[in-house]
Amino acid sequence: MNIMKNNFYVYEIKEKTTDKVVYVGQTTQPSIRYLTHFAPSGKFDRNLHYMNILENEWIFNNKKDARKYEDILQEYYGFETELQKRRKRIVDLLSPKNKRGGKKRAQDAFKKQCIELECPHCHEKGIGRIMYRWHFHKCKYK
Numbered sequence: 661m662n663i664m665k666n667n668f669y670v671y672e673i674k675e676k677t678t679d680k681v682v683y684v685g686q687t688t689q690p691s692i693r694y695l696t697h698f699a700p701s702g703k704f705d706r707n708l709h710y711m712n713i714l715e716n717e718w719i720f721n722n723k724k725d726a727r728k729y730e731d732i733l734q735e736y737y738g739f740e741t742e743l744q745k746r747r748k749r750i751v752d753l754l755s756p757k758n759k760r761g762g763k764k765r766a767q768d769a770f771k772k773q774c775i776e777l778e779c780p781h782c783h784e785k786g787i788g789r790i791m792y793r794w795h796f797h798k799c800k801y802k
């Protein structure tokens with residue numbers, strides 16, 4: 661694969677024996693990210709895992725899209741997504757224990773993160789979980 665500068669790559673870390681995806685990330689420099697993940701202090705062991713850089717519609721020219729599709733894959737594989745982490749923070753804002761929170765602040769935070777998703781296969785757009793059910797890896801035009 662020809663790695664180009666300023667492109668954003670979405671990648672998976674997979675188990676060698678089962679091909680099970682254990683991690684999803686995005687980066688502009690896959691080879692450097694590889695070294696970080698597979699360093700002795702890193703999370704993964706190069707004898708057990710490998711990095712799979714996704715191609716074609718999973719390569720982006722901006723970070724916003726790369727993060728959006730990183731989220732999509734994380735959700736697909738059942739990992740906690742960046743979006744879910746942000747949602748948790750919104751729920752925390754509603755907690756009576758949070759003195760600086762409250763409904764208004766939570767609503768503002770929620771509005772900010774209702775990102776529209778577009779399926780890379782059929783280009784249908786939508787907001788929310790229903791998109792994951794019928795599109796992306798499961799899209800009939802894939």
Ligand SMILES: [Zn+2]
Binds near residue numbers: 779780783784796
């Ligand atoms: Zn689709």
